[in-house]
Amino acid sequence: MVFIMDLENTFFELIDKVNNALDNTTQINARKYALELITNQKNYSLEKIPKTELKEKLRRIKEDWLDKIPDLLKLAKQGLNSVGCEIYYAETPDEALQYIENIVGSKKLVVKSKTNAGSEIGLVKYLESRRNEVIETDLGDRIVQMRKERGTHPIAPAIHVSREEVAEIFELPSSATVDEIIAKARGEIRKYIVAADVGISGCNALAAEEGAIFLCENEGNIRFISNAPPIHIAICPLNKIVPNIDTAFTQIRLLSVYATGQITPVYLSMISGPSKTGDIEFDVRNGMHGPKEVHVILLDNHRIEASKSPLKESLLCIGCGSCINECPVYEQLGIAFGGPTYVGPIGIVHTAVLTGIQTAVESGLNFCTMCKRCADVCPVDIPIPDLIKYIRECATEKGFLLPPLADIEKRIEMTGNPFGKV
Numbered sequence: 190m191v192f193i194m195d196l197e198n199t200f201f202e203l204i205d206k207v208n209n210a211l212d213n214t215t216q217i218n219a220r221k222y223a224l225e226l227i228t229n230q231k232n233y234s235l236e237k238i239p240k241t242e243l244k245e246k247l248r249r250i251k252e253d254w255l256d257k258i259p260d261l262l263k264l265a266k267q268g269l270n271s272v273g274c275e276i277y278y279a280e281t282p283d284e285a286l287q288y289i290e291n292i293v294g295s296k297k298l299v300v301k302s303k304t305n306a307g308s309e310i311g312l313v314k315y316l317e318s319r320r321n322e323v324i325e326t327d328l329g330d331r332i333v334q335m336r337k338e339r340g341t342h343p344i345a346p347a348i349h350v351s352r353e354e355v356a357e358i359f360e361l362p363s364s365a366t367v368d369e370i371i372a373k374a375r376g377e378i379r380k381y382i383v384a385a386d387v388g389i390s391g392c393n394a395l396a397a398e399e400g401a402i403f404l405c406e407n408e409g410n411i412r413f414i415s416n417a418p419p420i421h422i423a424i425c426p427l428n429k430i431v432p433n434i435d436t437a438f439t440q441i442r443l444l445s446v447y448a449t450g451q452i453t454p455v456y457l458s459m460i461s462g463p464s465k466t467g468d469i470e471f472d473v474r475n476g477m478h479g480p481k482e483v484h485v486i487l488l489d490n491h492r493i494e495a496s497k498s499p500l501k502e503s504l505l506c507i508g509c510g511s512c513i514n515e516c517p518v519y520e521q522l523g524i525a526f527g528g529p530t531y532v533g534p535i536g537i538v539h540t541a542v543l544t545g546i547q548t549a550v551e552s553g554l555n556f557c558t559m560c561k562r563c564a565d566v567c568p569v570d571i572p573i574p575d576l577i578k579y580i581r582e583c584a585t586e587k588g589f590l591l592p593p594l595a596d597i598e599k600r601i602e603m604t605g606n607p608f609g610k611v
């Protein structure tokens with residue numbers, strides 16, 4: 190009985206989410222505009238790179254390693270160890286948070302860059318609950334942090350916020366130009382970065398053999414937060430580990446074009462251990478200009494388990510957001526079509542892998558129209574609709590069938606017709 194009530198509640202909550210999203214025409218128009226810009230730029234840049242060759246190469250290499258993630262993990266540990274990084278394998282978000290707390294402590298100033306893995310483990314809230322001050326340094330993330338809300342797109346978190354609204358949060362007149370807003374934000378964020386105790390980033394690729402973390406960006410905040418504070422922590426989900434530097438570069442090339450339509454990102458940082466100098470009598474010491482300590486959290490969170498399941502292809506994802514930009518449901522609903530961290534079609538799949546089938550249902554599993562546009566634009570050819578279909582089958586088996594669908598199922602069973610009279 191309680192079970193049925195939960196499903197009914199879930200159904201009505203989903204309906205509310207959809208109605209609220211559809212009522213917000215300003216956000217829908219802002220999304221449409223931004224998504225069209227990104228997609229046009231991507232299509233233009235795709236003509237300028239050996240797309241098919243890069244895609245086939247990356248897919249083949251990542252696919253080869255899918256069944257051997259523990260081996261890749263071992264290789265990454267050896268590589269990172271050889272360059273002087275501290276390494277932590279976190280099976281769960283709680284373990285990751287505990288490691289990070291042990292490094293950061295409390296009452297510290299932490300600056301961070303965009304990291305989906307950080308959101309996945311609830312990093313900011315956790316650090317704040319330990320009396321640390323945490324400042325987002327990516328402008329989009331800082332905007333949504335100051336508005337006390339959630340980002341609405343993995344690459345462009347403040348896609349839904351107007352210039353006037355951004356001016357307001359930086360205490361500028363609504364007539365402030367984009368340049369004026371940026372100047373104010375730059376000054377404020379920089380003060381935090383130079384004073385910070387710890388910088389935390391994600392990881393766009395980790396070259397296992399060489400122990401090198403790759404981080405790409407346009408703003409320059411990642412270079413800054415991974416360089417200025419004395420301690421750097423990088424959170425790397427296991428699916429971002431690739432065998433070597435050559436594959437990492439291939440992943441970054443595709444990520445750059447598919448994420449923002451740029452042939453190369455403005456900045457690409459490669460971190461292989463702490464900052465070093467041997468300029469005084471060849472006595473090599475850490476922490477000259479960059480961090481003295483580099484800690485790498487290798488986050489599992491069900492990924493090894495997923496590598497043995499029918500959802501394993503989701504681990505090929507490089508996080509470019511191309512499928513999200515192409516999705517007509519996301520265009521209309523925004524984050525109403527998505528889970529606690531990951532949004533859009535692949536977000537539903539990641540949600541099922543990381544937090545279970547029930548959360549996927551609650552996140553809009555049934556919103557997908559199966560138009561398959563997402564699969565067509567994925568640089569690693571993940572069959573996202575097939576994975577969503579599989580998750581729906583699992584949901585049905587587990588009894589997570591929303592009332593209207595259960596009703597249709599009953600009609601088909603009894604009359605052979607989804608609209609048959611029962």
Ligand code: SF4
Nearest residue numbers: 506507509510512567
């Ligand atoms: S599923 Fe493919 S298109 Fe979507 S974010 Fe991942 S790599 Fe990009």
